[in-house]
Amino acid sequence: FAINTTASIRENTLQRLRLLETLYEGGxxxxxxxxxxxxxxxxxxxxxxxxxxxxxxxxxKFEEQFGMDSDQFEAKYQCGEIxxxxxxxxxxxxxxxxxxxxxxxxxxxxxxxxx
Numbered sequence: 001f002a003i004n005t006t007a008s009i010r011e012n013t014l015q016r017l018r019l020l021e022t023l024y025e026g027g028x029x030x031x032x033x034x035x036x037x038x039x040x041x042x043x044x045x046x047x048x049x050x051x052x053x054x055x056x057x058x059x060x061k062f063e064e065q066f067g068m069d070s071d072q073f074e075a076k077y078q079c080g081e082i083x084x085x086x087x088x089x090x091x092x093x094x095x096x097x098x099x100x101x102x103x104x105x106x107x108x109x110x111x112x113x114x115x
Contacts, residue, residue, distance in 0.1 A: 045108050048101050055098040062091040070095050 020033065059070045065087070066073065074095050076082045 041108060041111060045105060048105050048108070052098060052101045052105070055094055055101065058094050059091070059098060062087070062094070066091075070098075 062073070063069050068076075070091070073082065073091060077088065077092050082088055
């Protein structure tokens with residue numbers, strides 16, 4: 001039930017954003033909406049940056065434990081050259097999460113107002 005609710009909320013949000021996009025493409029503008037969107041994007045950037053710092057701290061622990069950096073690890077993981085114990089899986093998961101956050105931040109920082 002929670003997954004359906006989350007999906008429903010996400011779809012409703014997407015519909016609302018598309019509506020705003022359509023309005024703005026048609027010439028609509030509102031200073032309050034502009035500021036709200038800017039604040040939301042700034043908040044997301046700050047949140048993603050904080051999460052990335054936490055993940056990087058965790059990644060460094062694995063790098064020290066295994067004696068290699070995370071990029072080297074991931075390359076070996078993708079080639080099947082590394083084990084599949086719990087630590088390896090956790091490191092891989094943290095690495096992928098960090099990569100996703102970096103991609104999100106790159107996209108968010110493309111905004112001319114926020115850059």
